[in-house]
Amino acid sequence: MALDKMQMNLLKTIADLEKVPDGAFNLRLDGGLAMRNNTENITIETKQDKPGIDIYIKAGTKNERVDIPVIVSKTGLKDLVYNDFYIGEGADVLIVAGCGIHNDGSEKSEHDGIHAFHLAKNARVKYVEKHYGEGEGTGERILNPTTEVDIAEGGYLEMETAQIKGVDSTKRVTRAVLGDKATLIIHEKIMTHGKQSAETDFAVDMNGFDCGAHVVSRSVAKDNSHQHFTSLINGNNQCNGHTECDAIIMDNAGVTADPKLTANHVDASLIHEAAIGKIAGEQLIKLMSLGLSEKEAEEQIINGFLK
Amino acid sequence: MLELQNVSFQVDSENGQKEIIDSVNLRIDERFVAITGPNGGGKSTLAKLIMGIYKPTAGKIIFNGVDITDKSITERAQMGITFAFQQPVRFKGITVSDLITLASAKELNTSQVCNYLSEVGLCARDYVDREVNESLSGGELKRIEIAMAMARGTELTVFDEPEAGIDLWSFKNLISVFRKMYDKTNGSIIIISHQERILNIADRIIVIADGKITNDGKGEAVLPELLGTQSATDACTVLKNKVDME
Ligand SMILES: Nc1ncnc2c1ncn2[C@@H]1O[C@H](COP(=O)(O)OP(=O)(O)OP(=O)(O)O)[C@@H](O)[C@H]1O
Numbered sequence: 001m002a003l004d005k006m007q008m009n010l011l012k013t014i015a016d017l018e019k020v021p022d023g024a025f026n027l028r029l030d031g032g033l034a035m036r037n038n039t040e041n042i043t044i045e046t047k048q049d050k051p052g053i054d055i056y057i058k059a060g061t062k063n064e065r066v067d068i069p070v071i072v073s074k075t076g077l078k079d080l081v082y083n084d085f086y087i088g089e090g091a092d093v094l095i096v097a098g099c100g101i102h103n104d105g106s107e108k109s110e111h112d113g114i115h116a117f118h119l120a121k122n123a124r125v126k127y128v129e130k131h132y133g134e135g136e137g138t139g140e141r142i143l144n145p146t147t148e149v150d151i152a153e154g155g156y157l158e159m160e161t162a163q164i165k166g167v168d169s170t171k172r173v174t175r176a177v178l179g180d181k182a183t184l185i186i187h188e189k190i191m192t193h194g195k196q197s198a199e200t201d202f203a204v205d206m207n208g209f210d211c212g213a214h215v216v217s218r219s220v221a222k223d224n225s226h227q228h229f230t231s232l233i234n235g236n237n238q239c240n241g242h243t244e245c246d247a248i249i250m251d252n253a254g255v256t257a258d259p260k261l262t263a264n265h266v267d268a269s270l271i272h273e274a275a276i277g278k279i280a281g282e283q284l285i286k287l288m289s290l291g292l293s294e295k296e297a298e299e300q301i302i303n304g305f306l307k
Numbered sequence: 308m309l310e311l312q313n314v315s316f317q318v319d320s321e322n323g324q325k326e327i328i329d330s331v332n333l334r335i336d337e338r339f340v341a342i343t344g345p346n347g348g349g350k351s352t353l354a355k356l357i358m359g360i361y362k363p364t365a366g367k368i369i370f371n372g373v374d375i376t377d378k379s380i381t382e383r384a385q386m387g388i389t390f391a392f393q394q395p396v397r398f399k400g401i402t403v404s405d406l407i408t409l410a411s412a413k414e415l416n417t418s419q420v421c422n423y424l425s426e427v428g429l430c431a432r433d434y435v436d437r438e439v440n441e442s443l444s445g446g447e448l449k450r451i452e453i454a455m456a457m458a459r460g461t462e463l464t465v466f467d468e469p470e471a472g473i474d475l476w477s478f479k480n481l482i483s484v485f486r487k488m489y490d491k492t493n494g495s496i497i498i499i500s501h502q503e504r505i506l507n508i509a510d511r512i513i514v515i516a517d518g519k520i521t522n523d524g525k526g527e528a529v530l531p532e533l534l535g536t537q538s539a540t541d542a543c544t545v546l547k548n549k550v551d552m553e
């Protein structure tokens with residue numbers, strides 16, 4: 001099957017893909033499978049008991065990329081999907097997921113993706129996820145991603161998640177359990193405008209000896225939008241946990257940061273930093289003194305902040 | 308090129324109005340002018356008034372015959388005024404190369420960005436992609452601020468203590484930066500400085516204390532006076548008075 005221009009554009013925005021890739025690939029379009037490609041090391045299978053896919057990555061797989069974009073282009077569609085990733089011992093892969101909603105209609109379109117990552121010993125994953133909404137309609141665009149991560153000894157998962165634009169409402173839930181010497185790194189970027197709302201909820205159980213977690217959220221809230229950031233880190237062993245929530249607030253927006261740290265082990269070292277504030281006046285002044293207008297200066301500062 | 312007519316800047320303080328800049332009259336046409344004077348004298352405030360960061364509470368500022376008193380920072384920048392801050396600003400996510408490119412107001416390729424960085428003694432490769440954030444040292448930040456002023460290359464550039472925090476080795480480079488700048492812009496450079504070596508090479512030295520011009524003239528005339536007394540004694544008298552009071 002061929003994708004139309006609007007669908008291709010969404011694919012470019014969320015997955016940076018100009019064409020269907022050669023590697024492992026699964027495209028979900030309007031609630032069903034549209035395209036799939038397996039490789040020697042990576043197998044994608046449709047789940048039998050519920051909507052979604054299982055992705056198996058063989059032990060030792062190196063330098064491969066898996067793309068599993070989702071496109072919702074119909075108004076009134078509510079799409080729920082379960083994707084499970086099984087990453088074999090010592091594998092090292094890039095996984096790119098993303099969801100683009102194009103809603104020209106008046107009914108709400110929603111995609112709820114539940115992604116579970118099971119990392120075997122010493123597996124390494126870089127997971128990139130982008131969310132984006134567009135369309136002229138009055139129908140809401142809703143994205144509720146859930147990410148569950150289970151990292152075995154020595155494993156490493158780095159997650160980059162971004163909600164770029166146009167999503168009216170989102171509830172983003174991330175749960176992680178870390179084994180011995182496992183590492184979890186999360187960088188989240190969110191921008192909300194209009195009347196949008198975004199809720200982020202991270203919880204990490206640091207169970208393994210010498211495991212580490214580094215969760216950083218950067219966000220910009222404009223207009224009348226609202227954001228709520230919750231994080232919970234449980235240090236149950238000797239470990240290093242760090243969360244950071246850094247938000248720029250503009251116009252009449254509202255941001256709440258609600259971090260919690262629990263240490264259940266004397267050698268658990270946990271830190272949380274949170275900062276919410278408007279753009280620093282001196283930053284605007286510096287850029288204006290380079291000849292930028294106030295609005296251009298603001299854009300540069302926000303773009304840099306969310307880069 | 309630049310003229311200040313009776314410029315004052317008042318702020319509200321605990322004990323009523325405070326005159327930070329007090330009826331300053333000044334006309335600058337020289338290529339290389341140094342402004343000096345005791346800490347808290349009003350030098351940075353004067354620079355901010357020139358850039359439009361502060362609006363004078365009285366008086367007028369004229370640039371190339373145009374009254375810019377009510378012009379915004381952006382307008383002044385576009386008319387050809389640049390101000391390198393005493394305390395450069397840090398940004399999250401904006402890189403050195405982003406700032407230099409914005410400063411130059413045109414697309415630059417990496418090697419052009421690198422040239423500016425090399426001019427200020429930074430090994431370009433290590434810096435182009437660095438974020439201008441907390442991770443940069445004070446001296447590095449000052450050099451990037453100078454590189455930005457070079458990249459702008461406007462008719463008037465005001466440097467606020469550019470040498471502060473920069474190590475000795477780079478002093479020579481700094482001077483060569485100024486030389487290059489006025490070869491290129493054919494304009495004027497105003498340097499706020501406490502450094503004798505910088506004052507030595509200025510065409511003219513203006514001394515500002517307590518918001519007023521207390522001395523102004525050719526370097527040969529002002530410098531000897533300045534070195535004998537000025538800044539040092541001011542601070543001492545203040546301290547001495549304090550001790551006497553106790
Ligand atoms: N916005 C302001 N509000 C109140 N007081 C101010 C403001 N800006 C500056 N001042 C005060 O005005 C005086 C002059 O400050 P300014 O920064 O211009 O001094 P300076 O000559 O640049 O000193 P230095 O050599 O230490 O850099 C100081 O006493 C300072 O505290």
Ligand SMILES: [Mg+2]
Nearest residue numbers: 350351393467
């Ligand atoms: Mg100063």
